[in-house]
Amino acid sequence: MANLVLIGAPGAGKGTQAERLVRDHGLLHISTGDLLRRAIAAGTPLGQKAKAAVDDGKLVPDEVVIGLVNESLSQKTDAQGFILDGFPRTLEQATALEVLLEEMSEPLHHVIVFEIPIVSLADRIAQRAAQSRGSGADVRSDDNAEALSRRVDEFARATVALLPFYDQRNLVRRIDATQSIEDVATQIGSLFAK
Numbered sequence: 001m002a003n004l005v006l007i008g009a010p011g012a013g014k015g016t017q018a019e020r021l022v023r024d025h026g027l028l029h030i031s032t033g034d035l036l037r038r039a040i041a042a043g044t045p046l047g048q049k050a051k052a053a054v055d056d057g058k059l060v061p062d063e064v065v066i067g068l069v070n071e072s073l074s075q076k077t078d079a080q081g082f083i084l085d086g087f088p089r090t091l092e093q094a095t096a097l098e099v100l101l102e103e104m105s106e107p108l109h110h111v112i113v114f115e116i117p118i119v120s121l122a123d124r125i126a127q128r129a130a131q132s133r134g135s136g137a138d139v140r141s142d143d144n145a146e147a148l149s150r151r152v153d154e155f156a157r158a159t160v161a162l163l164p165f166y167d168q169r170n171l172v173r174r175i176d177a178t179q180s181i182e183d184v185a186t187q188i189g190s191l192f193a194k
């Protein structure tokens, strides 16, 4: 069993690796980005509240995402653990998560930090946008240069501050996210062998 948090800049590969972890280890995948995009597509009140921030590449208010995660974690039934992908992104979210997990008597095992230089991100995001266009799928509203630059700024402003928080708790596992998808998966897989 493993309860994981994935932290990384936009395009670092969190979603890609989360899918593999679900397939290989039967973990429950909770992506706040996916949950927000679903709420926006469905036009729910929460989605309407979040839309402008997501489209602009800004962070959605803490209370909105904390509520979403709270709801999703309560659905953890027979999964072998969970992956929080893109949550927490602020110290307030990290503190709320700590309280929530304590109440659920669930430990956090690893905080996996995807290390990648900012210059590599634009290419990956542009590639994803091109793939979506090529297959006739919708391009994500925040997969453009302007929103990406804000997403990167938000990561540097709010999310990098989580590293000392989780370092103090001895949970940080740094991985080299510049490697191929397969090699990144191998690095993450080695955590399960310990």
Ligand code: B4P
Pocket (backbone or CB within 6 Å): 008, 009, 010, 011, 012, 013, 014, 015, 016, 032, 033, 034, 036, 053, 054, 055, 057, 058, 059, 060, 061, 062, 065, 085, 086, 087, 088, 089, 090, 093, 124, 125, 127, 128, 142, 151, 177, 178, 179, 180, 181, 182, 184
């Ligand atoms: P997310 O959906 O979490 O988007 P992201 O951090 O930008 O990651 P993304 O999915 O793009 O990248 P990934 O690493 O999977 O959040 C979107 C928005 O929602 C935020 O900007 C914010 O507005 C809001 N939000 C979400 N959570 C929030 C929170 N907690 N608090 C407040 N607001 C919140 O990888 C991207 C691509 O790279 C992949 O599609 C793949 O094609 C490619 N790739 C992956 N690994 C690769 C590799 N090893 N080599 C080459 N390419 C690779």
